[in-house]
Amino acid sequence: MNTSTTTTTTTNPPSPPPPTAAETTPAANTATEETNPTPAANTTAEEINPAANTTTTTNNDDNNTNNNNNNTNNINNDDNNNATSDDVSTPSNPLSPPPPDDDTTTTTSEVPIIPKRRRKRKHYQGTISMDPPPLDVDALIAISVGFPVDSLTEEEIDDAVIPTLGSADQSQYISVRNLILSKWRSNVSSLITRDHVMESAKPEHRHLVDAALGFLVNRGYVNFGLAPEIKEKKPCDNNGDGVVGEANIVVVGAGLAGLCAARQLRDMGFKVVVLEGRARPGGRVRTRKMCGEEGSVVGAADLGGSVLTGINGNPLGVLARQLGFPLHKVRDICPLYLPNGKAVDSDVDSRVEAAFNKLLDRVCKLRQVMMEEMRSVDVSLGTALEAFRKVVNVADDPQEKMLLNWHLANLEYANASLMSNLSMAFWDQDDPYEMGGDHCFIPGGNERFIRALAEDLPIFYNRTVESIRYGDDGVLVYAGGQEFRADMVLCTMPLGVLKRGDIEFVPPLPQKKRDAIDRLGFGLLNKVAMLFPYNFWGAEIDTFGHLSEDPSRRGEFFLFYSYSSVSGGPLLVALVAGEAAIEFEKVSPMESVGRVMDILRGIFYPKGVDVPDPVQAVCTRWGQDRFTYGSYSYVAIGASGDDYDILAESIGNGRVFFAGEATNRQYPATMHGAFLSGMREAANILKAAKRRSLIPADKAENSSSENIEDLSKIFLKPDMQFGSFSVLFDPRSDDPESQSLLRVEFRGEKIETSALYLYGLLSRCQALELNKVETDLDRLNLLNGKFDLRLVGKKGLCSAAESLIAAVKANICSKEGA
Numbered sequence: 001m002n003t004s005t006t007t008t009t010t011t012n013p014p015s016p017p018p019p020t021a022a023e024t025t026p027a028a029n030t031a032t033e034e035t036n037p038t039p040a041a042n043t044t045a046e047e048i049n050p051a052a053n054t055t056t057t058t059n060n061d062d063n064n065t066n067n068n069n070n071n072t073n074n075i076n077n078d079d080n081n082n083a084t085s086d087d088v089s090t091p092s093n094p095l096s097p098p099p100p101d102d103d104t105t106t107t108t109s110e111v112p113i114i115p116k117r118r119r120k121r122k123h124y125q126g127t128i129s130m131d132p133p134p135l136d137v138d139a140l141i142a143i144s145v146g147f148p149v150d151s152l153t154e155e156e157i158d159d160a161v162i163p164t165l166g167s168a169d170q171s172q173y174i175s176v177r178n179l180i181l182s183k184w185r186s187n188v189s190s191l192i193t194r195d196h197v198m199e200s201a202k203p204e205h206r207h208l209v210d211a212a213l214g215f216l217v218n219r220g221y222v223n224f225g226l227a228p229e230i231k232e233k234k235p236c237d238n239n240g241d242g243v244v245g246e247a248n249i250v251v252v253g254a255g256l257a258g259l260c261a262a263r264q265l266r267d268m269g270f271k272v273v274v275l276e277g278r279a280r281p282g283g284r285v286r287t288r289k290m291c292g293e294e295g296s297v298v299g300a301a302d303l304g305g306s307v308l309t310g311i312n313g314n315p316l317g318v319l320a321r322q323l324g325f326p327l328h329k330v331r332d333i334c335p336l337y338l339p340n341g342k343a344v345d346s347d348v349d350s351r352v353e354a355a356f357n358k359l360l361d362r363v364c365k366l367r368q369v370m371m372e373e374m375r376s377v378d379v380s381l382g383t384a385l386e387a388f389r390k391v392v393n394v395a396d397d398p399q400e401k402m403l404l405n406w407h408l409a410n411l412e413y414a415n416a417s418l419m420s421n422l423s424m425a426f427w428d429q430d431d432p433y434e435m436g437g438d439h440c441f442i443p444g445g446n447e448r449f450i451r452a453l454a455e456d457l458p459i460f461y462n463r464t465v466e467s468i469r470y471g472d473d474g475v476l477v478y479a480g481g482q483e484f485r486a487d488m489v490l491c492t493m494p495l496g497v498l499k500r501g502d503i504e505f506v507p508p509l510p511q512k513k514r515d516a517i518d519r520l521g522f523g524l525l526n527k528v529a530m531l532f533p534y535n536f537w538g539a540e541i542d543t544f545g546h547l548s549e550d551p552s553r554r555g556e557f558f559l560f561y562s563y564s565s566v567s568g569g570p571l572l573v574a575l576v577a578g579e580a581a582i583e584f585e586k587v588s589p590m591e592s593v594g595r596v597m598d599i600l601r602g603i604f605y606p607k608g609v610d611v612p613d614p615v616q617a618v619c620t621r622w623g624q625d626r627f628t629y630g631s632y633s634y635v636a637i638g639a640s641g642d643d644y645d646i647l648a649e650s651i652g653n654g655r656v657f658f659a660g661e662a663t664n665r666q667y668p669a670t671m672h673g674a675f676l677s678g679m680r681e682a683a684n685i686l687k688a689a690k691r692r693s694l695i696p697a698d699k700a701e702n703s704s705s706e707n708i709e710d711l712s713k714i715f716l717k718p719d720m721q722f723g724s725f726s727v728l729f730d731p732r733s734d735d736p737e738s739q740s741l742l743r744v745e746f747r748g749e750k751i752e753t754s755a756l757y758l759y760g761l762l763s764r765c766q767a768l769e770l771n772k773v774e775t776d777l778d779r780l781n782l783l784n785g786k787f788d789l790r791l792v793g794k795k796g797l798c799s800a801a802e803s804l805i806a807a808v809k810a811n812i813c814s815k816e817g818a
Ligand SMILES: Cc1cc2nc3c(=O)[nH]c(=O)nc-3n(C[C@H](O)[C@H](O)[C@H](O)COP(=O)(O)OP(=O)(O)OC[C@H]3O[C@@H](n4cnc5c(N)ncnc54)[C@H](O)[C@@H]3O)c2cc1C
Pocket: 118, 252, 253, 254, 255, 256, 257, 258, 275, 276, 277, 278, 281, 282, 283, 284, 285, 303, 304, 305, 306, 307, 308, 309, 463, 464, 465, 466, 492, 493, 494, 497, 502, 503, 525, 526, 527, 622, 626, 627, 628, 630, 631, 632, 659, 660, 661, 662, 668, 669, 670, 671, 672, 674
């Protein structure tokens, strides 16, 4: 690759002035719901740097470009030594025609209304109760943040927020927790304090305020973010017990997960440094400023994460409110065009869409049966859908076939992978958790979040981490010839980097984690961002789609996002998904932009609309980017939601932690998922620091967290099993009073939702008594009543069960060895 650097100035044709924000952002597009009722986006132009009318470009021989040629385009890799994007700046264009008259553009009444595009499914069978219980506002807000309405989360159980599970305290605690969430969400710019909550809590609930507030603050569900009052809060040594004290944390990666965690850890009182391989923060959030000659047009293009997929409960929605960023609702209208430029008939579109959803439903039913009969069988979603398609004769005529392929491309976009790679059993395992509300853009791009989050953090750029050594006395992180010593390290590098094995772990990652890294998928989505001299596609729509005759190219520029309303200028982004996303990286950016332009002209010329050349275009290369090697995670055949949890597990006895979108089972592949994983791990690091401070140094290193992390293996052959209960006896004693480990499985109704396990210690004779009881409900009553036993998550077991688990493991090993 030729890496010589030149600076070129683009020359643009005279063109109409860019539309003002007021013209392009109808108030109706401003998202409402949980968000600030901020007026329509009129701040975007201020966000863009109008001075940037030159582009620094890197010539790239691979792309057959020639700088001496007037038609040549300049290729720009704007990240250091990686290949996130290639930039095409078009020199002199022929004089462009004026923007189209209103009557030549498609009007909203003529186009089909199609629900949000970046969705795995359009509707969710079984997630909505037919007869929902009446809920108060507090409960509804708690649900939107991801809390169950009538039970505790696994985190709450782990943190032992109430003394006895299932007691009267539990429902009172839930009311207090919901109250705090709801109060803080009504004013996210202020800190919520104990006094505030005490004022509003019912007298009989007040004894639970400290537990609920402590949990929500430590776990980053309230009092987080970037509002001045929140930023000004003093770093606190949590609980004032000197736990955090001098502890040092290295965070690897300055993407959303790393930045969020670093801020939270710093607020908890830890000493934090962030090591980032690139020369910029943000990782897969990258906003590229684009501009025409002398700033004639400007635009901010999100080359990575762009849409806030559901604003209700979304922590990025909270940041937007705190920072005063307006939100632009992505409008649902999305006309689809045939290869000949004609709009798809809305009846045919609706019919095929309904048939597509029916196919998905049939696959859901099939897998339900398969999972019940043979729990571990999986095939690709593509195979299953195709089998059904043939049986039910969906989409036999050519146009219907193209439409069906368009829907498949849309699904491949949502999952960043080919249908043939997706797990039929678990590809949509995160559907039940999807954030509700509008899908939104942030005017000016998501890098506005990144800039605000990175402010004041000690981030070392151009520090590519090569190895992480961990042991009893801490961690050593090697990056760019430097060594960073710390008590704990948080790894947020993408799954693509972990798959490549670019970072050496010493000792190596446990086999269980390596298997999960192999099983989970990491896919590809690419984009072409194009800044035009003016908007020729119309201001009424945010998306339009294009159908392809060739199924292998169904994902090539299948969907266009218009950023005119939010980017500050006439910007279009074409998406490349599925097989086409892989092929795209083998084609020169010149050629790709040429193909997009053919499509755009095919759509708009027949309407009498002249399509000008772009003044600048950027093609992404996420697959070649050595700091990610792809776009985002998906559930591949043979993988499941459990693999996200395994990726999230800490190793090294609480020394090495993991965050990032691919560690978030509920919200993978998203910006908010990355952010929430950072919050989660900050809380886990705090817990580990507290635990370490409570255990004397000599014992700490042998403490149980790893024993406990892997309980599923020892429960493969329990000593007793009845209903959802399994029991392991202490192999060292037959005494009826000797301790036994009890595991209770709680499984949701949906097969996609994997089981939740809770544990408890009881005597052997109590276990035998439980076995005599008929139903699980009666057993739970016995536990709560007569035995007064409190079930906990596996992390809650720590010290009490440690020696029993070690003895059971040793016993299994000796039997296997015999
Ligand atoms: C094309 C594309 C479109 C997307 N669209 C959407 C969308 O519309 N909506 C949405 O919600 N999400 C979207 N996403 C997903 C979203 O952007 C990511 O889920 C999220 O940004 C991931 O954040 P992260 O912190 O987990 O990882 P990253 O942002 O990748 O951060 C990891 C950091 O680690 C650094 N790093 C890697 N290796 C090393 C090393 N060895 N040493 C030091 N540093 C290292 C990286 O440079 C990076 O900065 C999209 C992603 C892509 C690529």
